[in-house]
Amino acid sequence: MKGLKWRILIVVGVLLWAALYLVPTFVAELPSWWGGVLPQNKIQLGLDLKGGIHLVLEVKAKEAVKASVDNLATEIEGELKEEKIPYLEVKREGLNQIKITLVRQTDLERLRKIIENRYPDLEWKSKSTKERLQLVQLSLKSKRSEQIKRMAVSQALETIRNRIDQFGVAEPDIRLQGKDRVLVQLPGIKDPQRAINIIGKTARLEFKLVDDEHSIEKALKGNIPPEDEILYGIQEDKLTHTQIKVPYLIKRRTLITGDYIADARVLIDPQLNEPYVAISFNKQGARIFARITEA
Numbered sequence: 001m002k003g004l005k006w007r008i009l010i011v012v013g014v015l016l017w018a019a020l021y022l023v024p025t026f027v028a029e030l031p032s033w034w035g036g037v038l039p040q041n042k043i044q045l046g047l048d049l050k051g052g053i054h055l056v057l058e059v060k061a062k063e064a065v066k067a068s069v070d071n072l073a074t075e076i077e078g079e080l081k082e083e084k085i086p087y088l089e090v091k092r093e094g095l096n097q098i099k100i101t102l103v104r105q106t107d108l109e110r111l112r113k114i115i116e117n118r119y120p121d122l123e124w125k126s127k128s129t130k131e132r133l134q135l136v137q138l139s140l141k142s143k144r145s146e147q148i149k150r151m152a153v154s155q156a157l158e159t160i161r162n163r164i165d166q167f168g169v170a171e172p173d174i175r176l177q178g179k180d181r182v183l184v185q186l187p188g189i190k191d192p193q194r195a196i197n198i199i200g201k202t203a204r205l206e207f208k209l210v211d212d213e214h215s216i217e218k219a220l221k222g223n224i225p226p227e228d229e230i231l232y233g234i235q236e237d238k239l240t241h242t243q244i245k246v247p248y249l250i251k252r253r254t255l256i257t258g259d260y261i262a263d264a265r266v267l268i269d270p271q272l273n274e275p276y277v278a279i280s281f282n283k284q285g286a287r288i289f290a291r292i293t294e295a
Contacts, residue, residue, distance in 0.1 A: 060152075108136070164184070207256045260284060
């Protein structure tokens with residue numbers, strides 16, 4: 001009998017302690033002394049009980065690889081100019097290939113030394129001759145390619161977490177699913193479309209050149225050059241304060257990305273008294289940017 005009494009007391013004690021944890025969930029206002037000695041956090045309902053949104057987002061990791069290879073192609077092009085090696089083109093092909101067309105066969109060995117000494121992430125794949133031109137094929141090493149993909153997924157995961165903070169969700173569930181997917185569960189979200197728009201928005205800074213050689217008017221009518229695209233900027237009319245979408249004809253090739261930025265901050269222009277974003281590149285980025293903007 002004594003053993004039975006102790007069991008009953010233990011069960012009752014556990015039930016009372018559990019009931020104390022439920023009080024904050026069902027009582028709107030608690031006494032001021034409650035939080036000092038007793039639990040005060042409400043039970044957070046999950047997606048199945050509270051409702052909300054369930055998203056599976058795919059990270060475009062391959063696009064990060066393409067952008068990285070584009071950057072390398074831009075760097076190599078600058079190296080050829082500095083070394084005064086004549087060439088016809090340096091461009092990315094496919095996901096992780098770089099095609100270089102040299103004019104002189106005698107420059108092949110100089111190019112090989114440049115690649116071996118300054119670009120450890122690239123490997124020399126092949127060389128061929130076409131109409132006296134020297135065609136060289138380089139490839140991004142698979143180890144570096146996988147590293148870029150992992151970094152892209154990791155950055156996307158962190159970006160999504162930062163964006164979800166603005167919704168004030170108490171217990172969001174954000175985790176990787178497979179190699180390039182992110183699972184997002186947000187209990188209690190009342191405006192799922194807004195959440196989808198903010199969370200799924202692309203977040204990548206890329207620098208591209210405006211194509212001044214072709215007409216934006218012809219491009220808007222469907223005559224877009226194969227290596228160009230139309231992007232839109234937003235301008236505000238100072239008189240009506242309405243926003244206007246302005247089309248630009250942009251070259252598809254990414255010349256430099258935000259990966260080369262060392263610092264970025266918002267400053268106030270002392271003359272216009274308007275905010276602007278000041279950026280500074282790391283050494284490698286500054287060298288690339290100087291080549292892009294040189295006369």
